[in-house]
Amino acid sequence: MTISQLRQSTGTDVLAASFDAQLERKAERETKTGKPFYEITLVDGTGDMKLKVWENRPQFRALDDIPDGTLLRLSGEWTQNQYGIDSAKWDMRLLNESEGKDFLAGDPDTRKKQDGDWADILRMTGDIADPRLHALCAEFINHYGERFRRSAAARKNHHARRGGLVEHVAQMMRSAQAICSVYPKLNRDLLTAGVLFHDCGKMWENNYPEAGFTQPFNIHGEMLGHIPLGIETANKIWRDLKEKPESQQWENLTPDSEDVQLHLLHLIASHHGTHEWGSPTLPRTPEAMALHYVDNLDAKYEMMSEGYESSPELAPGIQERKFPLPASLVTPLAAFPRKNESADSETEPESIDSPLDELF
Template sequence: MEKQLMAYQLGEKMESFVLLKAADVRTAKNNKQYIAFTFEDTSGEMVGMYWDASAQDIETFKAGRVVHLTGKREEYNGKAQVKILQLRLPAGGEPTDPGLFVTRAPMKKSDMVEEINQVLFEITNPTWNRIVRFLINKFQSAFFTFPAAKTNHHAYEGGLAYHTISILRLAHSVADQYPKVNAPLLYAAAIIHDLGKTVELSDPVTTQYTVKGNLLGHISLLDGEIVEACDTLKLDPTAEDVVLLRHMILSHHGLLEYGSPVRPQLLEAEILHDLDELDASIMAIQTGLDYTQPGEFSEKIFGMDNRRFFDFEGAGLTDKDTKKPES
């Protein structure tokens, strides 16, 4: 049986069908063009450079296509990559469906829809409830299929909704622990905080930033969507309840240099920022450790300041896994 992409060890020859998630044409110092590929299958992603690419190569090997890859796993600057020996399109009878190679969220879409819908009933403020329901209905298809990012964390089909659910679960724990937290506001903002990524990003397969995404960013895009929702719903976008929700969204990256036009100035806004950071960090580290052997360090993780994390014996085991048998 053919190995999956991330199962190959350092120095091992690779023979696999993979998806071209990205195929960026660049120009080297010698003025020759090359293609920076991101290869993907359901085990994960790996990059590789296709040097001295011809015009025919550029036309043939486009993002979104399945290819047969022959190469060798190498390492560059602490990150795994493929030394490409040969690329070709599939022949008759070989796989061509990109959907067979896309990494997906560990929850079924129907289960994610149900969990989000249940939380909507906990948003007891009618203004917040109406705005959130309106936006979820407007972007429902993309919300449950898009990734949460191009890279770094939850960068897979359904990752946006799964990231949202993770934050909601954490938010419930915080609200239970601290009764003064306005839970409906926290839940409302948590559900829609990254909804602008459905406009910022292109699609769940060959994910790229759109023109709007590059020029405006998902935070500003979502604030505009809230204002438009208010117009449709006959709500005042400057009313206090709406301003509180807008502040939650505008401040959730925490710092101005990270894309937020304002810093959190509500308890709930600070909590949302902290939970967003926590979930993103944990997932980025876990993804790195998924491909790390016990007793070794992970590759450098870009989203964690290029730190490497140690996978120790017993990491990730539950009490049940470590419980000694009764004598």
């Protein structure tokens, strides 16, 4: 099982299962009575979980000799309550070399999804008509593609996993292009490039090593943050492209190249939407406003999806609030099947007489 599958499958009933994970970190804690225990954080390509290891468990002493980053297989009888996944009976062992190699490759479903998302990003950036933005995106992908593909979109809250940035950007890009069909005056090329670059600073703020699912801290990400780093990255590539002979063809293009560069940097700078959320400036163009809302929508939708998977049930159809969402989650309304889309029947539902029929 993956951690995500374990989270979805466990409840109050005991589930016997095994899963592989990387020990991200172990923290020594004490109970109210002063008894020591470990709280360990386990991660894989689908998410993370915390597990308490009590002093009277054999694993407690074993953890003294296991460094962070170790690959483990945990087997046991698992349940889930308001505090998360737990087990009264479990054990662990180190993964052998073959098992570790398979684990670090990621689970097949996640790899397949992220490969599809990456293909969509390549397709949509490849369709950019503006030669400057097209060249900028191509150079970025050529230079940073592998690093970009192993970055997360956040340290927690949403898409906080290896490759999560690709999932986030691909979905935002699809949403942005759909919005452009509704608001045709939006600059599709600029918005597509803005989506690609808006979180590119996460390559330092939320990056993963070439092998592993533990997200380290980076001094540049801590001291600068992803927005200044994203602006600098886009500027550096733009300056490098201007040194190439083919950029001479840009001189007579409309709109002016400096304006294109400035508008793209504005999208990166303003995408959080408010000063309180970390943007050095506020959205001042339709593309900047669209980017901000598409970003916010995808992040919130992902948080809700994760909440439905992991938040404890408070009452039938109501689940505990998942931070930073504003309120408890309520089970969404199932869509009414459209014609030719019913999974259970190919016939239309029977018509029901209504008192309103006589009025219309």
